[in-house]
Amino acid sequence: MTYRNPPTTPRKSATFDDYTLSEIRRAAATGIYDIRGAGAKRKLPHFDDLLFLGASISRYPLEGYRERCDTSVVLGSRHAKKPIELKIPITIAGMSFGSLSGPAKEALGRGATLAGTSTTTGDGGMTEEERGHSKQLVYQYLPSRYGMNLRDLRRADAIEVVVGQGAKPGGGGMLLGQKISDRVAEMRTLPKGIDQRSASRHPDWTGPDDLEIKILELREITDWEKPIYVKVGGARPYYDTALAVKAGADVVVVDGMQGGTAATQEVFIENVGQPTLACIRPAVQALQDLGMHRKVQLIISGGIRNGADVAKALALGVDAVSIGTAALVALGDNDPRWEAEYNELGTTAGAYDDWHEGRDPAGITTQDPELMKRVDPVAAGRRLANYLKVMTLEAQTIARACGKNSLHNLEPEDLVALTIEAAAMAGVPLAGTNWIPGKNGF
Amino acid sequence: MPATKLSKAAASDHASRVFDLDVSSLRELNQALHNLTPGSNETAWEVLHPKGSHSVAVGVDQPVSIDVRGSVGYYCGGMNSGSTIIVHGSAGPGVGENMMSGSITIKGDASQYAGATGKGGLLVIEGNASSRCGISMKGIDIVVHGNIGHMSAFMAQSGNLVVLGDAGDALGDSIYEARLFVRGKVDSLGADCIAKEMRPEHLELLQGLLDRAGVTGVKPSEFKRYGSARTLYNFNIDNADAY
Numbered sequence A: 001m002t003y004r005n006p007p008t009t010p011r012k013s014a015t016f017d018d019y020t021l022s023e024i025r026r027a028a029a030t031g032i033y034d035i036r037g038a039g040a041k042r043k044l045p046h047f048d049d050l051l052f053l054g055a056s057i058s059r060y061p062l063e064g065y066r067e068r069c070d071t072s073v074v075l076g077s078r079h080a081k082k083p084i085e086l087k088i089p090i091t092i093a094g095m096s097f098g099s100l101s102g103p104a105k106e107a108l109g110r111g112a113t114l115a116g117t118s119t120t121t122g123d124g125g126m127t128e129e130e131r132g133h134s135k136q137l138v139y140q141y142l143p144s145r146y147g148m149n150l151r152d153l154r155r156a157d158a159i160e161v162v163v164g165q166g167a168k169p170g171g172g173g174m175l176l177g178q179k180i181s182d183r184v185a186e187m188r189t190l191p192k193g194i195d196q197r198s199a200s201r202h203p204d205w206t207g208p209d210d211l212e213i214k215i216l217e218l219r220e221i222t223d224w225e226k227p228i229y230v231k232v233g234g235a236r237p238y239y240d241t242a243l244a245v246k247a248g249a250d251v252v253v254v255d256g257m258q259g260g261t262a263a264t265q266e267v268f269i270e271n272v273g274q275p276t277l278a279c280i281r282p283a284v285q286a287l288q289d290l291g292m293h294r295k296v297q298l299i300i301s302g303g304i305r306n307g308a309d310v311a312k313a314l315a316l317g318v319d320a321v322s323i324g325t326a327a328l329v330a331l332g333d334n335d336p337r338w339e340a341e342y343n344e345l346g347t348t349a350g351a352y353d354d355w356h357e358g359r360d361p362a363g364i365t366t367q368d369p370e371l372m373k374r375v376d377p378v379a380a381g382r383r384l385a386n387y388l389k390v391m392t393l394e395a396q397t398i399a400r401a402c403g404k405n406s407l408h409n410l411e412p413e414d415l416v417a418l419t420i421e422a423a424a425m426a427g428v429p430l431a432g433t434n435w436i437p438g439k440n441g442f
Numbered sequence B: 001m002p003a004t005k006l007s008k009a010a011a012s013d014h015a016s017r018v019f020d021l022d023v024s025s026l027r028e029l030n031q032a033l034h035n036l037t038p039g040s041n042e043t044a045w046e047v048l049h050p051k052g053s054h055s056v057a058v059g060v061d062q063p064v065s066i067d068v069r070g071s072v073g074y075y076c077g078g079m080n081s082g083s084t085i086i087v088h089g090s091a092g093p094g095v096g097e098n099m100m101s102g103s104i105t106i107k108g109d110a111s112q113y114a115g116a117t118g119k120g121g122l123l124v125i126e127g128n129a130s131s132r133c134g135i136s137m138k139g140i141d142i143v144v145h146g147n148i149g150h151m152s153a154f155m156a157q158s159g160n161l162v163v164l165g166d167a168g169d170a171l172g173d174s175i176y177e178a179r180l181f182v183r184g185k186v187d188s189l190g191a192d193c194i195a196k197e198m199r200p201e202h203l204e205l206l207q208g209l210l211d212r213a214g215v216t217g218v219k220p221s222e223f224k225r226y227g228s229a230r231t232l233y234n235f236n237i238d239n240a241d242a243y
Helices: A018-030 A102-115 A128-133 A150-155 A182-188 A208-221 A237-246 A266-271 A276-289 A307-315 A325-331 A336-344 A377-401 A420-426 B026-034 B200-212 B237-242
Strands: A050-052 A073-075 A084-086 A090-092 A137-141 A158-162 A173-175 A196-198 A228-233 A251-255 A297-301 A320-323 A415-417 B017-020 B044-048 B065-069 B081-087 B101-106 B122-125 B138-144 B158-163 B179-182 B193-196 B224-228
Touching (some): A102 A377, A137 A150, A158 A208, A208 A228, A237 A251, A276 A297, A276 A420
Parallel strands (some): B081 B101, B158 B179
Antiparallel strands (some): A173 A196
16 A cells, blocks of 8 residues: 555635735736725724723713713814814715715715714715705815806815825725716716826926915905815825924814825835824824914824714824715615626625726715616615714714713723734833833834 | 905905905905805906915805905816916915816916816916826816926816916826827826817817916917826726826
8 A cells, every 4th residue: 555645735825815916817817906985994003993981980971872972173273264063073975976975975965964963075076966055065176177167166165175085195085987978977077988087186287385375365255265185195294284283274074095096006005104093193282383283173084983983082082083985875776785786797785896987886986877777865874874973973072981071082001902003103101011012112 | 354454445446355364364354255145246356465475366166256366386276176276476285186167367477286186277378387287187178378287187087278388297197088289398108098080079179178277379289298108097907007
């Protein structure tokens, strides 16, 4: 009897895993990098790595469901005659018409208004759907200036100068030709059917000194009534926040790398920028160093999912958060009810991210008239309002347990971290220790 | 606004409403312009001593005429909707940015990004323009009597850019559907921008633009037309060398 070595179990490479192999094959076959939406999917240090320290003896809790915990926030009180007053510190992030359907934009407006917060336009200009249904609407001033006009600028409640986006700091956009309907083409002053490249930088200014003059122009045009936000991708949050403040921003929006996008290169989404958690403390530090914390408000976005995320972000020093991807899910995107159709597209509910192709079964990231009908703006708006209110209640529950009668009274001292990475990024102690990595030089 | 800070022309033969920026603030000027309502008889305005101020006469949305006596800084006439602005001097960066309609005339030179993202109206620069003139233009007509700098009409979407002098490097890079007419030499064309045949309809269009801009003694046949080759309108890996 001949002896045979026992076979080894086939082992796949951790470096060349199944997904990586499929990407190599896809690139070789198509000659184009993968373009997709939905933001970073890799695991990153995040709010889950932080825990709250509820009150016991050293802190005194408030009664849930009885004692008030304020959730309101005022944005843009630095210069604007008419600051934004919100009931909750959760806003809807900019998402473009063109990327989203008209009914989806209407639903965002309805939901946000019901919950007492604001929505934001996007790269495609302002639509009647969102202006008509959003009590407070932030108008994005983007490098592409698609659809930018004086009338809409003055119909806005605030203006957000978009310098960068978390999913793609330094990157422009690409709306592929197949998604360009007649209406989208008209709004963007471009022929139907061609790929529409959104610029990565503003055409009429370059550095921070120019930004200051640009902000002055926007204030002059709108008679100093409207708050001016400046939105940056989370790459160099300390310096970008400081320069935005120097340029005169009323509100700084820092979008971490878990922020969503409609259509960008996968390699860009997953490899450029910093995690949201890592962006907060440097941005807050910049405001504190300038003596502008709470005077210039800070909004953080990128992967906010629930009231705990909201509470943690506020505890670290932000004034409000923004949600994008989560809002789309609340409207009904990636819902398992469309599983059969997701399967036909080669994916599954929860993983669908080819928003740029315009075939979204949920009717949200599409311009297909038949698919769009699947979004009932009233019902979807109601779901979004429910979700926003639940997040707020969750955050209040945590804040009361920490003894706070306002969400904005949460503080870093209320937090510990589960991992060294999160402790270092958030600037809070590792759980069970008083060690904050990096503090005092070690 | 305090009436004492406004100076109306005293002479009865001068109906202009005069703002002296040595006396009044930029805010007062722009607010007064924004307060105009349709049918107002305050149709003639004069701005004195701008001294390079930024954002002069931005966001005007009534059909009034505004004569600016001197040079201006950034963004003069930004987002103009219907007014006729004449700058009797030179203009800084971004003059007429995102103009919707009306006209702006610069008697001197213009700095970078003149007419950027303009949606409509006419921008005339009687001197030279710097780099990125007409960048991302979206329907505006621009006529430059002199030369323009590099990267002009970058990503220009629609509208017309007329240059009586020369153009710098990378003219019309990544251009969409805008039409470029240059009388002098072009240092180089940008990606996807090519020289195109000047057909009768283009000669007619150009003559109209020259007439509107007050250009005389120049024939449309002296110009060359440039526009998009449309080879980069949809992504193709075989065009990767162009990116």
